[in-house]
Amino acid sequence: MPGIIGKKIGMTSIYGAEGVSIACTVIEAGPCVVTQVKNEEKDGYSAVQLAFGEKKEKNTSKAAIGHFKKANTTPKRAVVEFRDYGKEFETLAELGKEVRIQDVFVEGDFIDAVGTSKGKGFQGVVKRHNFAGVGGQTHGQHNRLRAPGSMGNASFASRVPKGKRLAGRMGHARVKLTNLQIVKIMPEQNLIILSGSVPGAKNSTVILQK
Template sequence: MIGIIGKKIGMTSLYDSKGHKKACTVIQGGPCVVTQLKTISLDGYQAIQLAYDDKKEKNTTKSLMGHFTKASTTPKRKQVEFRCDDADVWQQVALGQVVRVEDVFVEGEFVDVIGTSKGKGFQGVVKRHGFSGVGGRSHGQHNRERAPGSVGACSYPSRVFKGMRMAGRMGGHNVKVKNLKIMRVFPEKDLVVICGAIPGANNAYVILEK
């Protein structure tokens, strides 16, 4: 298997082999269920679909209930596809198979983590882009410390260029953090401890990839 779905639990700290204290993130990784195997002949590409986190049957549509029943599992909240062209991985995967942390990761290897960053709402240019503001107050001028300043649109080009850094909604984006080291794996509790911070709030879904 090349990845797993998890949930961010929170942060802690661990000491590495050199005695250095490292900030770490604790992730509840799985257990996940293989709910679909997509093939080139039927779907045009090869992928393994995993599902995670139980939910009530009354909150599941009939079409999804049939999808989960085919995999002999209960309804799930989160479904993710992992593209996979490795023949060795395909031989080890079957529909309805339960995938756990110890089946995918070992201590010491590096993984990529995908999550949704915290939404900050509508923010100004100082918080959103790190602007310094127009400057200090002067005579007849006030509340300019966090102003964006000129956007450079005069008689030419008579418009604002696309991509101009201005105030707007901040956060709530899919963010991928690469090459984070796995510090600990606790198979009995399905926990993974990763060195470093990952995007998202506590209890948010994350995707771990090799």
């Protein structure tokens, strides 16, 4: 099993071996349930589907309820597939089996975290792309401090090129951070502490993978 699903709890700080304060993120990871096992003969690829987080049955479709009943579990909020699991995790790839943190990770591992960043709404170029603005107030400049400046085109092409950094919606995007070290694992509370920040708001779903 190359990963697990969790929920972001918040941030804290831990003192390292040399007395240096390390900013850390606390994640409630698992327990997850194996809701489907895919293989190359039937599905064309090998993967394990994990589900995490309780969900009310009245808010779940009948197709999803039937899918979860096959794994002998209740409806879940998040369902994620993990492809190409190694041979060392074949014992976990069993329908209905419960997967916990200690089954996948150990302290000191470097893992990746995938989440949805906080939505910032419609923002200008200074906040969205770190533009500096037009600068000085002399030579007739007026209300131009946070303006994007020239579009860069005149008669030829007579349009704004694709990919031009302009104002627009910011955030609420899938973000992946790599090489976050596991500082501590607390299996009794299903908690895992990672060094650094993890994308997303509190209580948002986070995917942890090797």
